[in-house]
Amino acid sequence: MPTFAQAQPDALLSMPTSQENIAAGLEADAYANGINAFTWGYPLVRMERVIREYTDVPNPRPDTSYRAPLNQLGWAKTLATPAAKDMPTANNDTLYLSSVVQLTEPYVLHVPDTADRYYVVDVFNMWQELQHYIGRRTTGTAAGDYVLVPPGWKGTLPKDLKRLDVSTKTVWLWGRLRVNDGEDLKPLHALQAQFTLRPLSQRNNRDYKPKEQTLAALPTGNDDGLDFIRELAAGLKDNPVPARDEALFAQFGRFGLTEKGFDPSRLSPPQKAGLLKALADGPKVAVSALASAATQRNGWAWATGLDQFGANYPLRALVSGPYLGGQGEKEAMYPLRSTDAKGQQLSGDKHYVLRFKSAPPVDGFWSLTVYNAVDKMLVDNPIARYKLGSDTQGLKVLADGSFEVPLQAEKPDGEFAANWLPAPKGPFYMILRLYQPKSEVLAGKYELPQVEAVE
Template sequence: MSAMRIVALSSLLAATMLAAATNAIARSADNDELLTLPTSKENIEAGLEADAYQTGLSAYIWGYPLVRMERVARQYSDVPDPKPATSYRAPVNQIGWATLLATPDAKDMPTANNDTLYLSAVVDLSKEPFILHVPDTNDRYYVVDVFDMWQNLAHYIGRRTTGTKAGDYAIVPPGWKGKLPKGVTRLDVSTDKVWLWGRLRVNQGEAMEPLVKLQQQFTLRPLSEWKNAKYVATAAKLPDMPDTGSDPLGFYKQLAFALKSNAVPPQDKALFGQFARFGLTKDGFDDSKLTQPQRDALVRALKDGPKVAVSALSSSGTERNGWSWVRGLDDFGYTYPLRALVAGPYLGGQGEKEAMYPLRSTDSRGDQLEGSKKYVIHFNKAPPVSAFWSLTVYNAADKMLVDNPIQRYKLGTDTKGLKVNADGSFDVPLQSTKPDGEFAANWLPAPSGPFYMILRLYQPKDEVLSGKYDLPQVEPVQ
């Protein structure tokens, strides 16, 4: 074959391949809208609106726990006068204890338990570490959770993890380089403020005076005053958060305020950088350059954000026999919707080894639990736990305990007169009116309207953690 013929064939082959490639690109362009979308004013405006929505939604889900914790820090350090016995509020850097179990009148904490006396302390570590002293509780269940300002549960102090002997625990802020006294356990945290959230077990009907004396043996002092038994915390108050009034974008202003005293975690810096596109940066929230469609999109994001958080019950939870619960409350990772949900209506929730919180709002047919109906909950046996268990009913509307004529707000390990069959099984009538029949003593009062329940399992055994224990079914009574 002549050289000219070879060149001609090669040129033809190259042209054929180029045409095929061009046709392939054209065909792919038919399925790639970005390659063909005009850069028109309409498309740009629509894109800015969509971008504001998606970044604004991400900012809400990511930042809600920080805003919530800053709000709680101020709420729980604002002590009413007179202070109710069920309140655990205390000034900054001081321990507050509830001295009575929660009742329907206790409005500070949604889904409060009726099993333990709550402890709360908002601690400012900006100057130095604080040392928490815990007394010997003689095997009585207690736990003090150390939360950072992102609602991350950094440490447990209590029966399961550190035992019930007396001990001293230093809560150390980031960057502190000092030396701690001998015998003090160091607990490092990632923010300059923390929230201590504790629980002390109360057995039904026991005298409260000895428990109050035990509470008084828990102390919180700055490192420089650790050995000063006469130390009294000076009055301290956190700066007010921005008053957003009726500003529909007020959440972002409060988030920007909270970020001034809480650094963006290193693993979140790339995510946070995206929020600059709608005006949220380390310098604050500047909405002066937003278009009206962008503003509308951000308002819509704030409306949809709570729904995304609530969806974590499905996306991050486990459902068994009609009950739903989530694991990993002490290690959220990147599951920001779950962290936001817990920071909201389930503030202070703990990891599953400390406690499990199966939640139920429907009967065996999948219908919403309603006070106009009657139900029976059948336990094959009591939940296997190393501490104790309880079943508590809450109003669906306000997530508070249910007022009732016998003042029974939960049923559990220490319920006096609980009727149990010889094989360990028992039934619980669940209704708004007093029942009759064999198991009337086991009545758990329900409200007149929609409600839900939480089955608390403190220090659950492996049978629960592995799923081998059958959670009780809720059957409607015909």
Template sequence: MYKKIAIACAASLLVSHIRAATPHYPDALETIPTTTENINAGLELDAYQTGLLAYIWGYPLVRMERVAREYSDVSGPQSPTSYRAPLNQIGWAATVATADAKDMPTPNNDTAYMSAVVKLDEPFILHVPDTNDRYYVVDVFDMWQNLQHYVGRRATGTKPGDYALVPPEWNGQLPEGVKRLDVSTNKVWLWGRMRAIEGEDLAPMHALQKQFTLRPLSHWKDTNYAPVAAALPPLPAIEGDEFGFFTHLAAALKSNAVPAQDAALFGQFARIGLTKNGFDRSKLTPPQRKGLLRALADGPKVAVSALATSTVDRNGWSWSTGLDNFGYDYPLRALVAGPYLGGNGEKEAMYPLRSTDAQGNQLAGGKNYMIRFVKAPPVNAFWSLTVYDATDKLLVENPIHRYKLGSGTKGLNVRADGSVEVRMQNAPPSGDAANWLPTPKGPFYVILRLYQPTDEVLSGKYELPQVEPVQ
């Protein structure tokens, strides 16, 4: 009897010891009351965080579908800087962008742009001419703003060539000598650039532009081919629609399948009414609607945060790579699709961006600045430094119509040691203005474009110049 009691006591002590030795972790989910207040708060928060993900993930697709319609609309008058063209046709700008160019945010002032929105009911063949080493590049973007192929000086050379844009699941035969470029969506955007040197006669460039052709495979050898008039159906009207972004995203998903690697992420969006069948807001509760509207308001801030999370700081410049390989970096992809639409990957061009001076203060037109290049950036093509208004992200109107300085600038003063000093200010400098880069009266930012950068640039060995405020 006593032996059994002793054993029981020992077992009890052992269990108590084990329990005492097991750490207790606080767990708010175990103890939270399932009140209506907490449930409604959770519904709002879930819609908010899910809506943020959906916005950042889906923004590039919405942006590209909108751009596809905008850039293929030639119903109005076209300026010399316009590159618009009807669906399945190539459009070239006749000259480089100026302050009057409003289509493209953050345009360069180095190249004439090319655009073609192509609906791939069958493969289309892009023919490029011999440009005699003149710099050009044609980027092939899918509808998620993924840069899938390069055709141009760096990637394929400047000799004549034929490149077939092949839609998903097409298994036919291509003509001999035509290079196959598989794409992941049934529409693509061709976004091209051709260098225009400051002051040159543009007639030779215009002649080259006319030699770029785009034809469906079924008419490849038809010298009398005339494109059939076609247009994309309009996106749904969203005037007055507080959830207009999701309306457009649902419409865009009808003709663009969710990538396989995003299937699990997309499945989460059913909680906010977004599925492969469309966007159903009727099932949203008031707290969910509130959270989703907050997400739409804050989504752009998440995209802009990629300047901190997806770039590195190089002497005060935001240095970003991977623009042709976003992977799962959805904020960076969204940011590029917005104000930096059509950006190249780093091997083609680098775009160090700067909006602050050496003291960390916002660049502003009320101050004067000096940038001193110890030597010209080492590139295999050319470089430029361009000023943009921080508000509209466009080139800055100025009395001398100068928007950039760089390797093609006529009269640029280069010192005997190879250094170049650039003065950035709103008012003309006293004395020599050869190296003056005009700025707006308000906040601005600058981009240093490095076309075909060398390994010295890509590795970081070349030190980017500081931006010093001066009196």
């Protein structure tokens, strides 16, 4: 019988089906699918945790907190400070709104006339996907009523309601209301009180009072290192796998995760080893998404598509973690910077200067905020300045529109000392927020400032 030479090497054809190779393959398969399960499923796990945290209201509740009981609106009464630990990378520009809504029926969100004051309410599904914007850019600032409609609802709505269909039965409302530097907050508190949320069936009930409800606890902890998969399985009971992801999800059945739940007893030792390694490396894959999803502009990481993830699951995971609640670029841009012009990590043991040729062109406003690199929180400092922006009182700007920002831990001297943005003693990063950026920003024509170390 004639034989034929292989045109190309084929490792599978020559691979013995030995116990050693089978064990190695089981570990590699669990590792590969475990990585995908982490990056795909992290947003759901994160949201399941968040909706429980944000409906667990402390007593007394700090003024910086926006926590509220289930199906109720929670407003922060003051701007975020270093003591506000709920939200990583919190801004110091707006009062935050949060509401976790279980859509047993449609719910009506009423927004008042804000007289052109910037506000936005983002509607997130349980995969941390931003499905609707309500606010100045998209719907204007006149009063209006918006109804959140759960999947599968078949009723009809009054004509004066704006219908917003969502893809999961639980949603998270995440809002922002602008505060000008030094502004009296009492009128804003009165404005906040005019935002209301109630079931459609109770829309016209003057005596309506929301029921006190709580969410069931997540699965209890275990010491085998697989709690993430257990929480993912629990989240999927109330949030079915989207149709577009069914083929991907089917692969996870090989390590025991199916629509029926997660059975770790089915794991062989090699599979468990691979899955544990995947859960350790999964966060690294998510963090690496910034390198592929963001472009570098004058040293700043410039990410887009935060409201259009598509199949970029690592980016969706990253945003739902340390950048929870991030918006798309038309609503706000978030250029991020953690290194100086020489590529060295920003650190409070050095002095830096940012030279703006002009203020960022925006239809809303802009701000520059510094965060500790380790905990991603605002930086405590002696002048209680946590950001610098378009409304900063006493900002020194030259006649041609240019200005400098000293960035350091100690109080600076010189012409632009009034523009000091305090930095922590250790490593840090910063975010330049651009609310409603103009076309030249979106097109990349605006030159972001370089960060120079001062020798």
